[in-house]
Amino acid sequence: MRGVVSTPSSSAASGDGAAHAHGAATPAPADGGAPASGDGAGAGPARRPRWRRPPGRLPAPPSWARRRVPWATSAAVFVLQQVGTGFAAHDQRAADSVGLDGTARLLLTLGPLLLPARYRYPRCAVFGTSAVTLAYLAAGYPYGPVLLSVVVAGFAALVAGYRYATWSALGMLWLGNLLVAHTFHRLLPPGDDPPGSWGADLFMLVWMVALCTAGELARVRHAERERRQREAEEAEKRRADEERLRIARELHDVLAHSISVINIQAGVGLALLDSEPAQARTALTTIKAASKEALGEVRQVLDTLRAPGDAPRAPAPGLDRLAELAEQAASAGLRVTTETEGAPVPLPPGADLAAFRVVQEALTNVVRHSGSRTALVRIRYGSTAMELLVDDEGPATGTGPTGGGNGLVGMRERAAAFGGTLEAGPRPGGGFRVLATIPLPPGEGGAPLQ
Template identity: 65%
Template sequence: MVLTVFLLVGTHFAARRQPGRVDLDPLGYGLLLACAALLVARHRHPRLAVWGTAAAVLVYLGGGYPWGPVLVSFAVVCFAAVAAGRRAAAWGAIAALWGGHLLLAHWLYRLLPPPGDGPAGWGAEWVIAAWAAAVVAGAELARVRREQRARDRAERAAARRRRAEEERLRIARELHDVLAHSIAVINVQAGVGLALLDQDPEQARAALTTIKAASKEALGEVRQVLDTLRPPAARGGAGAAPRAPAPGLDRLGELTEQAAAAGLAVRVETSGERVALPPGADLAAFRIVQEALTNVIRHSGSRTARVRLGYAPRELELRVDDAGPATAAGAAGGGNGLVGMRERAAALGGTVAAGPRPDGGFRVRARLPLRPAGTVARAGQGQGAHPDPAGGGRTATEAEGP
């Protein structure tokens, strides 16, 4: 309705300044209404709108009706067609309208109304050409900006999906590492408790105590991981701190004690100059050692394991060895645990290699690049007695199981 009023009222005002042109009659009004209808359809059917408007304007000019908003309607549909990607249709319609206008204004004017009309000046044609070029240039600029905005929206959506997938993968990896280790300890201790329930009740009680402690710790870590899924308001506000810091190598002593409770004697050795690790590397190192010891408990017939931490200026080397042999419960080198280890190391630019040793055991070896935050201690070299990374004054001696 607004477009129709604009065309009709605007044409009436324009006609006052153009004496000698043909007054609007039913045909003229019909052509103006057709242009208004095509303006409404310019977004859904840009090709039809631009060609239909060009034809209506050409018939309008051939009828000798006043110049005015009818040309503005053609500019608008051309703009919409180019912005919608129908560039060929827009350019073709402009060329057809301009060519038709040249034919009408310089050769057919004698045969068309108004009577006594003369040829148009050639200078006006350059004005029309410049006007058409300006319309197309503006439409092309609008099209480029629209496409750029669409690309930016697609890239932002892809980035959001990628971040969501990475977060899901991180949470799945954390849950796997926490649950796999704790359930392995609980499984072993449950078997010990069942076997000794009648013969040695005290030993069975100790096994149940270990199960309770392992399950409590697992629940706490699972709760901490799942807290990241809750909105900030549910966690006590956007600035709320986590309930407990993420585990790192400072808790390696707890890890060896849990392994000892499951019957695995773990020897920890450290070489090189200890440095404070970045949080991501510290967590990855802890989880890699945790998963490697879990695999020894679940899949190896060995009851001893050795963990070696090698600090170098630019990397941390982790090595977990057991004497084997592998049990029927799992195959060496497979499972989600090794995949998770490799993903953790790869996220930091490191590597993990796992496989059988020549002497029949199994080895997990990880290299994590570091940018040390500072030196925290000097550890001895070699494989003698070294301070335990857990910080509790432990030496590299075996932590005997029950």
């Protein structure tokens, strides 16, 4: 209670649905793999297939998008590939290219059929569409918009973070087509085909680089948007926590002082009720005044919870009410002597309130935990800072309610909020001392503190 108490720190643990259901989440590997599960068989839930999107990845589209858009996109790609390749095949017949038969139509259909899986199974979608497209090109069917399926699946996989998987699938497609067009074309029927065009291979390579670039940019933008959203949520949570701490600190400082006075006077009233009714009546009068004061200050604190922009109903207390604190302490049996050194400097409302609460809490601690019946409050104004000193001369009685030092912690937080410091501990010659330093507004101070 009476001693130097360090400010406790707290940490918040957060988790998502996956962590709640499956234990602590592990970071996703850089190659786009799923998070690793436990090593022991049966030590945890079943291992998630590596081709599925792990829950730690970038968020999937909303449910309505997963239900409708994938199928709509698949239908659009199906139509474009079938119709566009049909027109392209009509123009390429003069070059004795293979016409579109049933197998070609089937391959042009398989790619769009794999696209609805690109959100839940991104790897399967990108590797499947690449394999189907490679089979189509290796068979020597006419060129056309046959790469649309790979474009859609690869873009979705890149945005989801499956970079290496997408690059591997595209590399497989390009190298496979290159080998077929320039090396294996003599081994495939009819056997007398000329080698493929290097221009077409170069065009496919440029197209793949463009796809990877666009997908990476989209992935980075998506990740940046998610990061900003997380930071905004964390900042909002910090503001809410700080506001709760501020309100709790205000309520503690307001109620601790008044209730301490009420508690002491109630004990005096009970002890003197039969023997000295007049003094008991005085104690009850003090209780009434202290409770009224406490209700007024609690109401003022609760006013801060109103909508922003509303003016407070009463001005916040400051050092100009130091005499009231001395009177309240006197009613609890503590004689307070106040001294001021230097020319008083007007403080900003927040700093003035912080100084008032520091003195109030220090006197409350003397009343509750010290055997001293006297206290000294000294205010010293310097050139850049103001010192608040509260001394008492009695040892700790140990009769007060035990606590975790919240009062000292609150005083330190108030001083630190305005760039100040607070020291609290036993005095060398006996007693207890609270010394707070609060910076003054620039240009408002007087002589330097000695």
